[in-house]
Amino acid sequence: MADTRSVVAARRRTERLQAALREAGWAAALIQHPRDVFYYAGTGQPCNLWVPAEGEPVLFARRVEEWVRQDSLLPQVIGAASFGQMRHHLAERGLLPREGATIGIEKDVLPATLVESLGRTLAGYRLENVAPVVLNQRLVKDDIEIAAMRAAAGLWAEVHAGVLEALAPGARESDVAASALGRAMRAGAGPEIYFRRWDGTGAAGRVVASGPNGWRISGPAFTVTGVGFGPAQPWGYSDRVIGEGELVVVDFGLYRQGYHADMTRTYAVGKPSARLKDLWDRLVELHQAVIAAIRPGRRAAELWEVARKHAGRAGYADWFMGYGPNQGQYIGHSLGLEMDEPPVLGPGADQELVPGMVVTVEPKFIVPGVGAAMIEDEILVTPTGGEVLGTVEQRLFEVT
Amino acid sequence: MADTRSVVAARRRTERLQAALREAGWAAALIQHPRDVFYYAGTGQPCNLWVPAEGEPVLFARRVEEWVRQDSLLPQVIGAASFGQMRHHLAERGLLPREGATIGIEKDVLPATLVESLGRTLAGYRLENVAPVVLNQRLVKDDIEIAAMRAAAGLWAEVHAGVLEALAPGARESDVAASALGRAMRAGAGPEIYFRRWDGTGAAGRVVASGPNGWRISGPAFTVTGVGFGPAQPWGYSDRVIGEGELVVVDFGLYRQGYHADMTRTYAVGKPSARLKDLWDRLVELHQAVIAAIRPGRRAAELWEVARKHAGRAGYADWFMGYGPNQGQYIGHSLGLEMDEPPVLGPGADQELVPGMVVTVEPKFIVPGVGAAMIEDEILVTPTGGEVLGTVEQRLFEVT
Numbered sequence: 001m002a003d004t005r006s007v008v009a010a011r012r013r014t015e016r017l018q019a020a021l022r023e024a025g026w027a028a029a030l031i032q033h034p035r036d037v038f039y040y041a042g043t044g045q046p047c048n049l050w051v052p053a054e055g056e057p058v059l060f061a062r063r064v065e066e067w068v069r070q071d072s073l074l075p076q077v078i079g080a081a082s083f084g085q086m087r088h089h090l091a092e093r094g095l096l097p098r099e100g101a102t103i104g105i106e107k108d109v110l111p112a113t114l115v116e117s118l119g120r121t122l123a124g125y126r127l128e129n130v131a132p133v134v135l136n137q138r139l140v141k142d143d144i145e146i147a148a149m150r151a152a153a154g155l156w157a158e159v160h161a162g163v164l165e166a167l168a169p170g171a172r173e174s175d176v177a178a179s180a181l182g183r184a185m186r187a188g189a190g191p192e193i194y195f196r197r198w199d200g201t202g203a204a205g206r207v208v209a210s211g212p213n214g215w216r217i218s219g220p221a222f223t224v225t226g227v228g229f230g231p232a233q234p235w236g237y238s239d240r241v242i243g244e245g246e247l248v249v250v251d252f253g254l255y256r257q258g259y260h261a262d263m264t265r266t267y268a269v270g271k272p273s274a275r276l277k278d279l280w281d282r283l284v285e286l287h288q289a290v291i292a293a294i295r296p297g298r299r300a301a302e303l304w305e306v307a308r309k310h311a312g313r314a315g316y317a318d319w320f321m322g323y324g325p326n327q328g329q330y331i332g333h334s335l336g337l338e339m340d341e342p343p344v345l346g347p348g349a350d351q352e353l354v355p356g357m358v359v360t361v362e363p364k365f366i367v368p369g370v371g372a373a374m375i376e377d378e379i380l381v382t383p384t385g386g387e388v389l390g391t392v393e394q395r396l397f398e399v400t
Numbered sequence: 401m402a403d404t405r406s407v408v409a410a411r412r413r414t415e416r417l418q419a420a421l422r423e424a425g426w427a428a429a430l431i432q433h434p435r436d437v438f439y440y441a442g443t444g445q446p447c448n449l450w451v452p453a454e455g456e457p458v459l460f461a462r463r464v465e466e467w468v469r470q471d472s473l474l475p476q477v478i479g480a481a482s483f484g485q486m487r488h489h490l491a492e493r494g495l496l497p498r499e500g501a502t503i504g505i506e507k508d509v510l511p512a513t514l515v516e517s518l519g520r521t522l523a524g525y526r527l528e529n530v531a532p533v534v535l536n537q538r539l540v541k542d543d544i545e546i547a548a549m550r551a552a553a554g555l556w557a558e559v560h561a562g563v564l565e566a567l568a569p570g571a572r573e574s575d576v577a578a579s580a581l582g583r584a585m586r587a588g589a590g591p592e593i594y595f596r597r598w599d600g601t602g603a604a605g606r607v608v609a610s611g612p613n614g615w616r617i618s619g620p621a622f623t624v625t626g627v628g629f630g631p632a633q634p635w636g637y638s639d640r641v642i643g644e645g646e647l648v649v650v651d652f653g654l655y656r657q658g659y660h661a662d663m664t665r666t667y668a669v670g671k672p673s674a675r676l677k678d679l680w681d682r683l684v685e686l687h688q689a690v691i692a693a694i695r696p697g698r699r700a701a702e703l704w705e706v707a708r709k710h711a712g713r714a715g716y717a718d719w720f721m722g723y724g725p726n727q728g729q730y731i732g733h734s735l736g737l738e739m740d741e742p743p744v745l746g747p748g749a750d751q752e753l754v755p756g757m758v759v760t761v762e763p764k765f766i767v768p769g770v771g772a773a774m775i776e777d778e779i780l781v782t783p784t785g786g787e788v789l790g791t792v793e794q795r796l797f798e799v800t
Binding site for chain 1: 433434438442444445446462463464468471505508509510511512513514515516529531572574575577578579581582583585586588590591592598599601603605606616617618619620628629630631632633634636637639655656657658659688724751
């Protein structure tokens with residue numbers, strides 16, 4: 001079923017993981033997180049993927065073994081509903097490591113009770129966190145991934161079209177969100193976006209924030225968050241009626257066949273005031289300056305420095321990436337199979353940019369009592385610079 | 401800001417947790433999961449809620465302290481961005497338990513690395529899993545919660561209207577999903593639904609499964625799953641074009657201001673065949689028989705027994721709740737702040753039904769090569785029986 005290029009890519013990915021395991025002196029990795037399983041094995045079905053430091057990986061299908069067999073990019077698929085059954089199979093084939101060996105598991109996403117249960121099944125082994133290894137590997141996208149991310153970013157044009165269809169004085173933020181998401185879904189977007197952090201919420205990727213909601217910064221991140229629908233979920237779009245002369249920030253995440261897009265545009269309802277126009281114009285200059293600074297060899301922290309200095313020169317230092325106690329120090333982040341992949345591009349991020357990385361650049365000026373403007377694009381690091389993956393123009397869209 | 405009834409309810413909820421802690425001999429609970437924090441404290445902002453076995457709970461705001469103070473139903477709010485700051489505050493006020501005491505944390509949802517980090521901050525204490533206590537308490541909804549769940553279930557009428565608007569021969573499953581979700585969002589639904597289990601996916605609550613996709617059962621659950629968009633996320637709506645004479649199952653979860661709805665209806669495109677009509681008619685009889693069996697004092701497992709026997713008598717035993725290796729043994733589950741609250745109503749579920757519980761009843765007949773029919777309602781257990789919370793008729797809707 002699977003095409004040759006995908007099979008070769010999966011082999012290359014698992015071989016790189018194996019090399020990292022050998023370097024760390026670990027005996028194996030047990031990959032369970034659905035996004036990581038998909039990365040190495042090509043299926044999002046519930047599976048436990050056993051990757052020994054040497055030898056063939058084994059994909060244990062917890063359910064629907066035939067479906068897994070059909071989608072898997074790895075040759076060895078075995079049905080095993082439980083950890084116990086998996087251990088039994090490994091023991092039977094002589095694949096269990098020697099006692100005392102280290103096995104890597106994704107401790108950053110697996111709940112503590114599951115790790116405790118696994119500890120009982122794999123008693124005698126040291127279970128260490130393999131997530132940093134996996135995420136470091138996922139940081140650099142291969143050609144198949146870049147094509148998938150380009151397609152996801154392209155889909156954001158549907159969000160934009162959906163916004164333009166619904167946005168008008170008197171429309172609600174929820175009308176705009178529904179129109180944008182509806183168009184994206186009809187064009188192939190999934191219903192959900194995926195965060196790695198345990199308390200990530202999809203509402204953070206469905207932001208429509210108009211007028212004063214643009215400067216009400218809620219808990220989850222130092223950005224334009226929107227206010228949502230009351231205390232239970234105080235972020236994302238609300239049912240606020242949008243007024244004439246307001247700026248509306250639309251920060252939407254999209255999921256398409258495994259990969260995410262994360263883009264933002266700001267819309268002006270009616271003619272924006274000179275003040276709001278200036279806010280936007282300075283923002284886009286900053287945005288483009290940061291994008292122009294992207295090239296292999298640069299450190300991630302340098303992009304933050306470019307942005308920070310630019311905001312200062314523009315006179316917006318106090319409103320750049322938030323304000324007061326809600327001012328963040330970053331200019332973007334990596335993304336791919338998840339919305340929130342490391343690193344965050346901020347001070348101290350010593351990750352060097354390398355070709356194949358995809359990062360967001362997402363400056364915002366948030367001025368209480370005035371308005372919020374934000375723009376966000378995804379940039380692919382190429383051998384010579386940075387390439388914007390999306391197709392929507394970098395301008396303030398005026399809607400009347 | 402908060403109304404008196406909500407404040408009283410929050411006090412009653414925390415007092416019940418405290419009674420359970422005392423009974424277990426635990427010194428305190430540290431509640432961090434956003435849905436649980438909302439349950440006890442009334443805010444979905446990032447917080448750590450300290451509930452001692454005796455004395456006043458303290459809500460530590462990890463971010464936006466003022467916003468938390470405004471929404472909180474508990475009087476004591478303190479800003480503390482980290483575990484370390486929280487510990488410092490507790491120590492300063494003499495609120496740290498004696499060394500060796502047990503502190504309950506939500507080990508079923510907290511990732512292992514976070515629990516390890518907490519273990520370092522709270523060295524000298526035993527950290528035990530408090531989730532069963534919290535979930536047992538959440539099982540019985542109070543009046544405020546019942547009103548919220550009734551409103552969420554009522555919103556499903558928008559899903560139904562959205563399906564009727566979009567469904568026709570030649571429409572895609574994604575068109576139907578976008579129309580249904582769009583209407584619900586415009587009427588106040590949030591963008592996401594929340595599962596407790598770590599690998600729960602929102603796609604499982606955005607199912608549109610037409611014709612043959614009705615009997616392709618994917619990995620996450622023994623139900624009508626749909627097939628999604630390829631291997632990365634093989635469940636939920638797909639872009640399949642819906643044909644004349646097919647059954648279409650729409651199983652949608654909804655989120656409204658903290659609480660979920662989970663309902664399903666089946667739609668016939670064109671005139672259904674006699675075989676499909678019979679499938680549906682037997683299903684609804686079973687559905688209504690199970691609902692009629694709901695009353696306080698019944699054990700959850702008995703509902704499963706009623707359903708199983710009814711399916712046998714109807715001649716559909718082999719296709720009830722799936723088929724072959726993908727046949728499940730359950731008839732519903734509890735829900736509320738999360739889509740997947742315990743217990744599952746299946747064999748061995750010795751939970752007694754008590755007034756205030758809300759459970760789904762969701763029978764399905766899945767016949768390969770023929771079709772799938774499913775219906776799902778939420779039932780509130782009342783002092784005298786069961787009350788259906790939604791408003792959409794329990795019939796097969798024919799669309800031409």
